[in-house]
Amino acid sequence: MPHDPDPPPAKKFKPGSVFFRIDKNKPGMLLPRKANxxxxxxxxxxxxxxxxxxxxLLNQLRQLHNAVLIGETGSGKTTQIPQYLYEAxxxxxxxxxxTxxxxxxxxxxxxxxxxEKRTQLGKLVGYTVRFEDVTSSETKLKFMTDGMLxxxxxxxxxxxxxxxxxxxxxxxxxxxxxxLFGVVKTAQRRRKELNKIPLKVIVMSATMDVDLFSEYFNKSPVLYLEGRQHPIQIYYTKQSQSDYLQAALVSIFQIHQEAPPSHDILVFMTGQEEIEALARTCRDIAKHLPDSCGPMVVVPLYAALPPALQLRVFLSAPKGCRKVILSTNIAETSVTISGIKYVIDTGMVKAKRFNPDSGLEVxxxxxxxxxxxxxRAGRAGREDSGFCYRLYTEQEFDNLIPMTVPEIQRCNLAGVMLQLMALGIPDVMNFDFMSKPSPEAVRSAVEHLELLGAVERKEGQVVLTALGKKMASFPLEPRYAKTILLSPDYSCSEEVLxxxxxLSVDTVLFNPPARREEVLAARKKFCTSEGDHITLLNIYRAFKKVSGNKEWCRENFVNxxxxxxVxxxxxxxxxxxxxxNLKLVSCGAETGNVRRCLAHGMFVNAAELQPDxxxxxxxxxxxxxxxxxxxxxxxxxxYVVFNELLHTSRCYMRDLCLVDADWLLDAAPDYFGRKLHLTKS
DNA sequence: CGGCTACGG
Structure with missing residues (x-):
């Protein structure tokens, strides 16, 4: 049994400030009232x-073309503003x-x-997301994903x-x-120039830092709405923690021993493996605690968890039993759990970074x-006051960057640039982003698109090619779109599709760690030395052969x-x-065609075996x-091509496909000839 | 030689 040699952990914490989500001193704040x-x-x-x-609000919104609205979740802004506008x-x-x-x-x-409008969904009020369009000609209030717009x-x-x-x-x-910020801003300006009906743009945010929004949208006024956030007592560690997992473990049991069992704990961690490991440790320790302590249910939460298991975070623990949720950042925004009294924040997150030199995300x-x-702290104060234990010192907190770097500055921009050009934006290199990505990232993306043949340079301008225009019509990363467009040349469009x-969905494979041997045995019959793509294809073909039989899926650990x-x-x-007008053909058993096609579409992600x-x-x-x-x-x-690089303990290639060196050279002779020392195999 | 933040079209 793991056991803790440290002194009582609470002694390691010192209280910080009490945190109110919204600044009460701001003018124009509204007072919260209890909902019933x-x-x-x-x-x-x-x-x-x-x-x-x-x-x-209506008075203001009627006149303004742009407005920024701050309101905590619970202020009702998202459901009410659209109705107010419509009713007025x-x-x-x-x-x-x-959006x-x-x-x-x-x-x-x-x-x-x-x-609320007492109408059938899809009439006056509707929504549009991928694969689902619940709107009609009557729809005036349309909720949609930003990607859809x-x-x-x-x-x-x-x-x-x-x-x-x-x-x-x-x-x-x-x-x-x-x-979208840039797209709506451009649309708004163009409509004005062309004397079309004006476009009103309302930006809504749950946080106070909206100067950027306001500045970007022509110094638009900022309107504040009070929410229903309860106060949260923040604690920091007295000393810096070298091992945040150990610190989390200690804090969990400290709270477990002291707090009433109905108070649930939410712990923010970085990933699946870490969560499963800590869950095991917690369960072990909980088993061996004195009876005075009461039992504990430990519930992991991460996106890759099967939905049925994810639902367990919403079940309340049996009476007298404490619920401890170990979660990734999925619980920051996507999953809201009620009854959380304590948040333990490791201060760490697993997130994407981008290296513009290589064009690779890490x-x-x-x-x-x-x-x-x-x-994270706010997750403790949704129904009542709460506590947040930060597993770092106040000084470490002070040294954190104020805002998360916007994703647009952390990812490969190839898809974004392609989309902007498909939108007819004239000078994409200088697109009016609210937070500009680095020039290197933009250049890297455009070079990537050039390599794929999606864009070319004409008189100093980057323009979309016919191929690029076709690529943009796919809701896919450019290299996948390119691979599809190449596939008829290799008579394997069905397979590539x-x-x-x-590859577009979260993995179709279940990998329960406890049943590792069974999984390997079941999967073996689909595996091939041609790599992961063809293995996936084999699984998909088998799946179709049994018409998606549920029993078959269970036996083969297929989601x-x-x-x-898919x-x-x-x-x-x-x-x-x-x-x-793309020819849809199958290569049948000739899966070499598929690999050839993948090599041509994905040559930018290639790797070579070294003598060592x-x-x-x-x-x-x-x-x-x-x-x-x-x-x-x-x-x-x-030689392999791979889908993505994952930099964790090492820089891993995920989803690999065996290819020939010749195919890579064929795909991009200039690229490999100029930049690389590819040795023919 | 050993392991997979979160979204979205």
């Missing part, structure tokens, strides 16, 4: 904090769009507002169907929201930002739900292929290794 869920909808609507501000006749000539970063949010908000913009850059665009959760700064454990720390679809999504994606991609048995990425010459999840993990292929 048993009251009728009309009354509930009037009890929302925002209701008191309705006349002033603002933007009646068109549709009011409300969300996540599908579930778009869907559930639309449901809620339809209920972006795709619509490709066909209609001026967004002429819309009179108002509400960009919600803007503080999250997803890539899609950030691109996933690494790193410190969170202050904004993230507040977001399947593979790209398989039937995600397989269903079929949806494939259907969507096939539709686009048909529109582009290690691998070097061909474009950057950085050392890389085969990820243990790959079917090629125990092999030593001379």
């Amino acid at each position: 869920v048993t009251t009728p909808i009309e009354v509930q609507r009037k009890q929302l904090p925002i209701y008191q501000a309705k006349p002033q 006749g603002i933007g009646r000539q068109g549709i009011i769009a409300i 969300q970063p996540r599908r579930v949010a778009a869907i559930s908000l639309a449901g809620r507002v339809a209920e 972006l795709r619509e913009a490709i066909g209609d850059p001026l967004l002429l169907r819309y009179t108002v665009v509400v960009l919600d959760e803007a503080h999250e700064r997803t890539v899609h929201t950030d691109v 996933l690494a454990v790193q410190r969170i930002s202050k904004a993230q720390a507040w977001q 399947s593979i790209v679809s398989l 039937s739900r995600n397989m269903g999504l 079929k949806d994606v494939q259907a969507q991609l096939r539709e686009i292929c048909l529109k582009l 048995g290690s691998y070097l990425a061909l474009d950057t010459h950085q050392p890389v290794a085969i990820h243990p999840s790959s079917v090629l993990f125990h092999g030593k292929p001379a």
